[in-house]
Amino acid sequence: MISRLAEAIAGEVSVAGDKSISHRALILGATAVGESRISGLLEAEDVSRTAAALGALGVIVEPGNGGAWRVIGRGVGGLAEPEGVLDMGNSGTGARLLMGLVAAHPFTSIFSGDASLRKRPMNRVMEPLRKMGAAFATRAGGLLPVTVTGTESPQPIEYELPVASAQVKSAVLLAGLNAPGRTTIVEPRASRDHTERILAHYGAEIVVKDLPGGGRGITLTGQPEISAQDVTVPGDCSSAAFPIVAALLAPESTVTLRGVGVNPLRSGLLDTLGEMGAAIGIANRRDESAEPVADLTVESSPLHGVEVPAERAPAMIDEYPILAVAAAFAQGTTRMLGLSELRVKESDRLAAMAKGLEACGVKVKEDADSLTIHGSGRPPRGGAEITVDMDHRVAMAFLVLGMAAKEPVGVDDASCIGTSFPGFAEAMNELGARIEAVW
């Protein structure tokens, strides 16, 4: 796929449903008694893997009337042993959250995934789940495929997260749903809280306390009666990031995005772009299904380099690829700190961005857990074909770079974009981009 210099970007774009919240809405629906209706669900590859896995665990998940999805749950602790392997495709969230859920059920299940997911660390979820009573057999290094032997009598635990990971936190909380008593997570730095919010929305008893230094203590009372709910999934701020940055970089552009999630534990990119000089208006703030949502208007803006502190990383962890592209157009140096987690995403995003930007003529320095980008305030050369290594966000970031660079930018494989943003090229082209499939 190739992206060529675009003129002004203009119009309105409605980004599809939030990926993180879509997984959770399906999973909570599965633990509820009765029929939940989920509107705005992200209909993309990653979420459909979670839907299929829940189906294999005995839950009815199907498209309903009027675009909403129906989930007929089996109640807390009510899942059934799957007959086959649960293939989670590219989805780390689907794999880790469901491993937590089944760990507290008395049956065996086998998880696998694509070549990217089979390289990603799973010990981080297995360590606390073992303390709760589950057993695991894995490939060397704790990699998928993993066999989970769930426990009949899950134990509630108190667990301090060694990494700021919402996936690990969520895996423990979902296991804790079927454990008697209180499961407590202490996170030294707050990570996205969609699981906490949706558990409360479904009626579970969950108490969240702020700790000194930006951390949180989260306590869930196990074995609640979860009753079916309607959920409206907000637009995905991580997908919105691509048209937002495209509008900032392409001259004379104005783009409006409606109904985008603005959860403060996800919106670090908006803060960072604001510090860089971006003109982004936030209007109509409202709550939908316990999540904050707003409409955004973005205008082209000259950007300048900033230092992005390590403490902000959890609130924008998926946005560094597109921020790195914005930094390549900015005047001056942007330093992004505390990025070690980027090395274990769908690809090693720190290395992928450094290598790809360098190929596009950008001056970059990659360190163990930081990235420094020297912008000249002018569009970089571009003119490279980027190897995206099955990483949807790396692919989309470089296609946005191609919209405003001097020479076109290609990506070797755009099929991975379907994991989070199906119709990305079409949506961007409607705004004025020139992104084409090439064979």
Ligand code: S3P
């Ligand atoms: C996610 C959490 C983050 C993020 C991922 C989605 C989630 O991962 O990178 O895309 O939905 O909980 P970690 O929890 O590993 O930081």
